[in-house]
Amino acid sequence: MTHESRPEDDLLAERLTWSRTSPARPIPAPDVWPLIRFPSTPDPFDAPMRVEADIVGIECIQGEVPAHLDGTYFKAVCDRQYPKAVPEGPLGAFNDDGMAISFRFHKGRVDYKSRFIRTPRFEAERAAGRSLFGYYRNPLHDDPLVEGVVRGIANTNLVYHAGKLYASKEDAPPIIIDPETLETIGHYDFGGAFTSQTATAHPKIDPRTGELVFFGYAAKGETTRDIAYYEADANGDIVHETWFKAPYSCMIHDFAVTQNYVVFPVIPLRSELAWLEAGESTFQWDPQEKVHLGVIPRKGRGDKAVWYEGPNRFASHIMGAYDDGRRIYIDTPVSHSSYFPWFPIVGNGEHDPERSKGYLSRWTIDLAGEGRSFTETRLSNVPSEFPRMDDRYETLTYQWGLMGLTERPGHDAPGRGFRWVATIDHRTGAHRLYYPGDRATVGEPIFVQGDENAPEGHGYVFVIVSRRDLMHSELVILDAQDVDGEPVCTLKIPLRIPRGLHGNWVTAEELARRD
Numbered sequence: 001m002t003h004e005s006r007p008e009d010d011l012l013a014e015r016l017t018w019s020r021t022s023p024a025r026p027i028p029a030p031d032v033w034p035l036i037r038f039p040s041t042p043d044p045f046d047a048p049m050r051v052e053a054d055i056v057g058i059e060c061i062q063g064e065v066p067a068h069l070d071g072t073y074f075k076a077v078c079d080r081q082y083p084k085a086v087p088e089g090p091l092g093a094f095n096d097d098g099m100a101i102s103f104r105f106h107k108g109r110v111d112y113k114s115r116f117i118r119t120p121r122f123e124a125e126r127a128a129g130r131s132l133f134g135y136y137r138n139p140l141h142d143d144p145l146v147e148g149v150v151r152g153i154a155n156t157n158l159v160y161h162a163g164k165l166y167a168s169k170e171d172a173p174p175i176i177i178d179p180e181t182l183e184t185i186g187h188y189d190f191g192g193a194f195t196s197q198t199a200t201a202h203p204k205i206d207p208r209t210g211e212l213v214f215f216g217y218a219a220k221g222e223t224t225r226d227i228a229y230y231e232a233d234a235n236g237d238i239v240h241e242t243w244f245k246a247p248y249s250c251m252i253h254d255f256a257v258t259q260n261y262v263v264f265p266v267i268p269l270r271s272e273l274a275w276l277e278a279g280e281s282t283f284q285w286d287p288q289e290k291v292h293l294g295v296i297p298r299k300g301r302g303d304k305a306v307w308y309e310g311p312n313r314f315a316s317h318i319m320g321a322y323d324d325g326r327r328i329y330i331d332t333p334v335s336h337s338s339y340f341p342w343f344p345i346v347g348n349g350e351h352d353p354e355r356s357k358g359y360l361s362r363w364t365i366d367l368a369g370e371g372r373s374f375t376e377t378r379l380s381n382v383p384s385e386f387p388r389m390d391d392r393y394e395t396l397t398y399q400w401g402l403m404g405l406t407e408r409p410g411h412d413a414p415g416r417g418f419r420w421v422a423t424i425d426h427r428t429g430a431h432r433l434y435y436p437g438d439r440a441t442v443g444e445p446i447f448v449q450g451d452e453n454a455p456e457g458h459g460y461v462f463v464i465v466s467r468r469d470l471m472h473s474e475l476v477i478l479d480a481q482d483v484d485g486e487p488v489c490t491l492k493i494p495l496r497i498p499r500g501l502h503g504n505w506v507t508a509e510e511l512a513r514r515d
């Protein structure tokens with residue numbers, strides 16, 4: 001299926017890019033500061049928090065902190081500085097301001113810190129005392145004061161590589177922040193080598209080479225089909241760049257990296273310029289469009305990408321991927337409709353909660369097979385998202401994974417959101433589950449290696465639990481091989497940590513290797 005561009009699109013497209021050379025014009029302070037009044041949230045726990053905090057020595061309310069853990073858990077969360085300038089509906093945290101939080105572990109003490117990420121957008125709005133940017137990923141309805149200002153909100157992930165801590169969302173270049181103070185340093189373009197308008201929030205680090213593998217989609221501005229694929233070496237210098245075009249413009253939130261290939265999943269959460277112009281949702285689910293997986297050898301040329309087709313499906317995060325030379329295996333929760341209910345359906349279709357449930361599945365591409373299609377095999381029968389793995393096995397054959405569950409068949413849990421943490425052993429398909437209680441939800445679980453030489457999946461699981469009845473958050477540490485047992489420890493944060501997306505553990509040894 002093709003989605004033709006219109007003659008007027010070129011002119012519009014110019015307004016969808018930000019400028020590297022035109023700084024934002026000064027934002028005048030208002031004569032009287034605007035009234036701040038946020039709309040109410042269905043659950044008071046999810047109201048904006050807007051607190052930048054330092055807590056030295058978090059209270060441990062259960063168990064004991066493993067004293068040998070030496071490092072920092074960084075996580076991106078989403079808060080909002082001001083009420084939105086435009087009505088957005090239930091967009092979740094997608095369009096909220098990025099905040100970095102950190103838990104520093106050293107000799108049994110854990111310190112907590114949180115700071116808003118000072119994006120150009122955040123600073124412009126702070127100067128004005130109100131929101132100036134409009135719809136999600138749509139600059140056409142912004143306040144004219146901020147024309148050309150980078151719209152990125154850096155609210156999705158914090159990734160550490162080669163001495164730099166990157167705060168990213170897929171709508172702009174990454175921002176680097178100080179890993180100790182969480183102060184914003186600014187946008188980073190790898191010494192001028194990074195020319196894409198955007199960078200994924202899901203880069204991969206090759207554990208064998210230390211290379212950072214990443215990409216940008218909508219790389220020449222919103223709705224463009226352009227993808228830029230990069231690799232940086234272990235020192236953080238870009239050593240590979242190639243550009244190519246996706247079959248259609250869509251959200252490419254994550255991608256698969258193996259030892260020998262990169263795979264770009266083009267999923268029919270499409271984007272069209274006319275939708276932005278009309279103030280409609282920038283992304284809309286197209287139930288008629290196919291999935292296309294673009295395969296490129298590592299450090300290969302984009303124009304040599306080979307595209308493999310599959311039926312209409314939704315997928316977002318990838319648990320793990322690897323290849324055996326002939327076949328590429330990609331494990332991801334797959335649903336039959338968009339997982340995100342707030343994005344409309346092309347043709348005014350109704351969102352179907354059953355069809356939007358994601359089940360961990362394996363997509364297999366046979367590079368030596370006949371035809372250009374891939375196969376799908378279900379790996380789990382519980383709906384899941386936020387898949388993670390033991391990152392020491394990124395790009396490699398792996399057996400152990402981690403995910404969040406919104407439901408567990410046969411078990412009633414009141415309320416909404418992610419309620420369980422689950423592990424999966426791919427050798428048996430068996431799950432083990434952690435349930436924090438009826439009035440609690442969980443964030444993305446991550447694996448933390450207690451000992452870098454420990455076998456795969458042997459270590460800890462960190463998960464932030466929202467205690468919705470008590471109006472505070474907890475960092476719960478589980479034994480990764482026994483998540484259904486008593487937690488190793490529970491750390492109480494005496495405030496609500498805003499809803500978060502992704503995070504990562506960085507050892508003190510890695511942090512010491514800073515520039």
Ligand SMILES: [Fe+2]
Binds near residue numbers: 156201202253317501
């Ligand atoms: Fe993500």
